[in-house]
Amino acid sequence: MTVNSEQWPEMILKPVGLVRNDIKEPMLKAGEQGLELKIRIEKIREYHQQIKGMMSELVINPEFTDLLKGIEEFSHIIVLYWPHLIDPARRHNLKEVHPMGREDIPKQGIFATRSPARPNPVLVSIVPLIERRNNILLVKGLEALNNSPIIDIKPHSLSYYGSETPSVPSWMEQIHRELGN
Template identity: 30%
Template sequence: MEISLKAIGYVSNEVENRKDNSWGQDVSKIVLEKEYFGGLNGLRNFSHAIIIYYLDKANFDINKHLQRRPQNRDDMPLVGIFSQRGKDRPNQIGITSVQIISATEEVLVVKGLDAIDKTPILDIKPYYPMYDCKENAIVPEWVNRLMEHYF
């Protein structure tokens, strides 16, 4: 099945190259396409949002990325692509929870978005703790090591 999506906007920030860590202090603007102006109304009352974006610079190679060590680090286990949040994925979809700095009718300013400048935005959802934060969630120990310097 083939699915077609349309970008609702794009990222504007100072990040020009893909990277694997230090996203936590990056501030990004999400600039909406004109037809979606007004769609951010009410979002400024939230502290966080979930940004869904198209990893347009990613390049999934099944032989290279189906199973690999996260961030190609030797201290990480060999795991499948669906056990990690790597950028080179079968469907180039990224998702990140971010802190909202401000919102106008046409621009959302956020902190902690792990996307480079000009990345197409597919959707924006408000962060609802009852949906998006699960108590007692378990991750393997390597995930904590992997994320030490990510944000």
Template identity: 30%
Template sequence: MQDPNGTPPSYVLRPIGVVRSPRSVPEHDHWGEVTSVIELDPERLAPEAVTGLERFSHLEIVFHFHLIPETAAVTGDCHPRDRTDLPRLGILAQRLKERPNRLGVSRCELVRVDGLTLHVRALDALDGTPVLDVKPYQKLFAPRPDTVREPDWLHEAMSRYYAP
């Protein structure tokens, strides 16, 4: 997609907060018991921005994989988790952090809201991760379970992701 001059559009996103996590190094598994804090920026958000958020059990967090250099982005295919026993998948068929725009989306449990500080569990983001958006998870927007299709090998490959 280009403008009339042939220039691809670009977008600037300013973080609304930052993740404070005990994890600062990328790891594949065991995110289920990780407790983190999302510090929302009072210069970007009024205190009322979180009104009613505590009524939800889970959140969807949109963030930037800030530690991944743009040059590391995958634009084709690769083996998930570098496991050659798994089939090659295109970058858009997996949740690899080396995505073209290095954007992550994760669901996590909301433990409590303390002003513009969100206490969460099972957020798979590292310390210092820029948060671009926070949304309440709503089952209404999830697909019906009987319509979801996934490859057979996926559950074995990801079985330890949220395990303690």
């Protein structure tokens, strides 16, 4: 079955806010040959643990402050954000990558990975909500870069997003073990 994309409606996304934190550079870079790890592989676990403990501020545009009413009653939120430093030409050319830039793991299709280099690079993270201060949400463990545009925020609830027993391929289990997840 083919899909005629000319019939699809135009999509326009506008940021609702920005991420503020100390992450200035991505861990992965979309290069000519796929994803390139910008830190030594031995340092990945240390980097990941640092991120898990890092605080980020989600600075929501003041015009959307009223939309945050009640969010502080949730322990976790889902943050959808845009990886703004990825070159659009690079992300459109990548079809398959070694997950996390690791050549010891066979190439996978982009949709089978959590790669930030994708046709529509919408990234999603579930993070603990620590505090709300008017239009600023303080969260822990968000891997977004400083100044990443926030597309949306949703409350996290297992009854909506939980899966009873999700399965993942062995290469992803290996990555999770190595990162201490």
